[in-house]
Amino acid sequence: MELHLYDSWERRVRRFDSIQPGRVGMYCCGPTVYDYAHIGNLRTYIFEDLLRRTLEFNGYQVQHVVNITDVGHLVSDGDDGEDKMEKGSRRSGKSAWDIAQYYSAAFMADFRALNLLQPAVWCRATEYLPEQIGFIEELERKGYTYRTADGIYFDTSKQDDYGYMARLDRDALQAGVRVAIGEKRSITDFALWKFSPLETRRQMEWDSPWGRGFPGWHIECSAMSAAHLGSLFDIHCGGEDHIAVHHSNEIAQTQACHGTRLANYWMHGYFLQIDSKKISKSDGDFLRLQSLSEQGFDALAYRYLCLAAHYRSQLEFSWEGLQAAATGLQRLRETYHRWPDGGVADEGWLQGFRAAINNDLNSARALALVWELVRSDGDAAVGKATLRAIDAVLGLDLDNWRPDSYQVPETVLALAHQRQAAREQKQWQEADRLRLEIRRQGFLVEDGAAGPLLKPDRG
Numbered sequence: 001m002e003l004h005l006y007d008s009w010e011r012r013v014r015r016f017d018s019i020q021p022g023r024v025g026m027y028c029c030g031p032t033v034y035d036y037a038h039i040g041n042l043r044t045y046i047f048e049d050l051l052r053r054t055l056e057f058n059g060y061q062v063q064h065v066v067n068i069t070d071v072g073h074l075v076s077d078g079d080d081g082e083d084k085m086e087k088g089s090r091r092s093g094k095s096a097w098d099i100a101q102y103y104s105a106a107f108m109a110d111f112r113a114l115n116l117l118q119p120a121v122w123c124r125a126t127e128y129l130p131e132q133i134g135f136i137e138e139l140e141r142k143g144y145t146y147r148t149a150d151g152i153y154f155d156t157s158k159q160d161d162y163g164y165m166a167r168l169d170r171d172a173l174q175a176g177v178r179v180a181i182g183e184k185r186s187i188t189d190f191a192l193w194k195f196s197p198l199e200t201r202r203q204m205e206w207d208s209p210w211g212r213g214f215p216g217w218h219i220e221c222s223a224m225s226a227a228h229l230g231s232l233f234d235i236h237c238g239g240e241d242h243i244a245v246h247h248s249n250e251i252a253q254t255q256a257c258h259g260t261r262l263a264n265y266w267m268h269g270y271f272l273q274i275d276s277k278k279i280s281k282s283d284g285d286f287l288r289l290q291s292l293s294e295q296g297f298d299a300l301a302y303r304y305l306c307l308a309a310h311y312r313s314q315l316e317f318s319w320e321g322l323q324a325a326a327t328g329l330q331r332l333r334e335t336y337h338r339w340p341d342g343g344v345a346d347e348g349w350l351q352g353f354r355a356a357i358n359n360d361l362n363s364a365r366a367l368a369l370v371w372e373l374v375r376s377d378g379d380a381a382v383g384k385a386t387l388r389a390i391d392a393v394l395g396l397d398l399d400n401w402r403p404d405s406y407q408v409p410e411t412v413l414a415l416a417h418q419r420q421a422a423r424e425q426k427q428w429q430e431a432d433r434l435r436l437e438i439r440r441q442g443f444l445v446e447d448g449a450a451g452p453l454l455k456p457d458r459g
């Protein structure tokens with residue numbers, strides 16, 4: 001059966017054909033690790049995981065590469081403002097290198113909790129300086145760069161089709177310039193290399209043919225994708241906000257350097273919103289996976305919520321919606337585990353599932369089909385085997401759920417640690433107070449030989 005995917009370049013659903021038979025190279029723009037990921041960021045990774053699993057379901061071997069931006073992503077897309085990493089460092093009092101490590105680890109934990117498949121390669125921008133510098137040197141040799149007081153810039157006027165994917169109207173943009181663009185020749189030009197400011201040393205800076213400084217944000221993805229997947233590969237993904245600036249700039253650089261449009265298919269996940277506004281880290285207080293678990297929701301309920309909407313439509317987050325997703329997931333888990341093993345997956349149902357998911361990842365339709373299967377009166381063992389095959393794509397991890405499994409929210413875990421510390425210092429009153437607080441949050445503590453055990457208070 002054919003696979004059809006929406007390509008942002010052509011702005012239509014196209015049949016998917018890989019460059020090499022049976023293999024797919026896929027590059028996904030990863031997190032900027034200056035803070036925790038919010039659930040909006042995570043929606044994009046869930047979409048990318050669904051895409052990868054769908055490709056694998058169709059028999060492809062996927063070389064999945066995800067980068068980690070640990071330098072160069074400025075607060076403003078206009079090439080000014082602080083580096084997000086240095087900002088994170090100032091806020092937390094830790095070094096930029098330490099926060100990169102800390103938030104990368106936090107991101108990996110979210111990745112695992114959402115049952116996202118590990119990419120073949122994680123690549124960090126700070127580990128690819130020679131590749132990025134080499135790329136910029138090549139652009140310079142080809143005459144695409146110019147120098148200003150604060151860096152080396154890409155000259156977008158050298159390309160007639162700059163911004164094609166975003167269908168940018170450059171003249172209108174230039175005419176409407178309201179902000180100072182400094183020495184930049186055009187509003188769409190962007191930094192390839194930024195010089196370290198003379199008066200302050202940056203924590204992350206390197207020597208280069210142009211002087212001490214750091215790479216611009218876009219160059220890392222062109223350089224690292226070329227290093228791992230070559231100068232033309234199958235699919236490039238990111239969130240919808242990347243179309244106009246980040247991906248337009250990646251394409252411009254790669255077109256100038258290698259003469260390709262970088263990827264054959266460009267795919268974008270649409271925003272998760274609250275009150276009709278994109279969830280953003282810059283908003284200060286933002287929802288992350290832990291915020292959901294503090295309210296008693298497990299990560300896979302969030303995954304289910306995302307699957308229930310098409311990746312190419314904006315999704316409005318609500319607690320009621322998440323509750324409905326959690327209930328649906330719970331029923332699915334219980335049904336799956338009630339059904340006996342020993343069946344063989346039913347080809348008819350799988351065909352129906354494939355038709356839905358191969359139609360530009362219609363996961364909402366696929367979930368509806370799962371419910372039709374659950375409500376059908378077919379052989380239960382066959383149903384279970386079919387559901388198992390489908391879950392290889394949906395990734396709800398039905399198989400590993402145990403009827404008595406439960407998640408202890410991190411706030412409760414923290415209280416349990418505090419209580420343990422109080423007990424060790426023989427502060428019995430404080431320990432009792434904490435036990436009560438834990439009880440209020442729905443858990444009982446049992447002090448066994450192997451240490452305290454937390455169980456949900458079902459009484």
Ligand SMILES: Nc1ncnc2c1ncn2[C@@H]1O[C@H](COP(=O)(O)OP(=O)(O)OP(=O)(O)O)[C@@H](O)[C@H]1O
Pocket residue numbers: 029030031032033039040041042043044238239240241242269270271272273278279280281282
């Ligand atoms: N509200 C959202 N919904 C879905 N995807 C999002 C949302 N916000 C950002 N993304 C995507 O998340 C991924 C990671 O982005 P990154 O870590 O650079 O976050 P960011 O752009 O700094 O976030 P923010 O803009 O919220 O500060 C990117 O693919 C980006 O397009």
Ligand SMILES: [Zn+2]
Pocket residue numbers: 028029030221246250
């Ligand atoms: Zn990127």
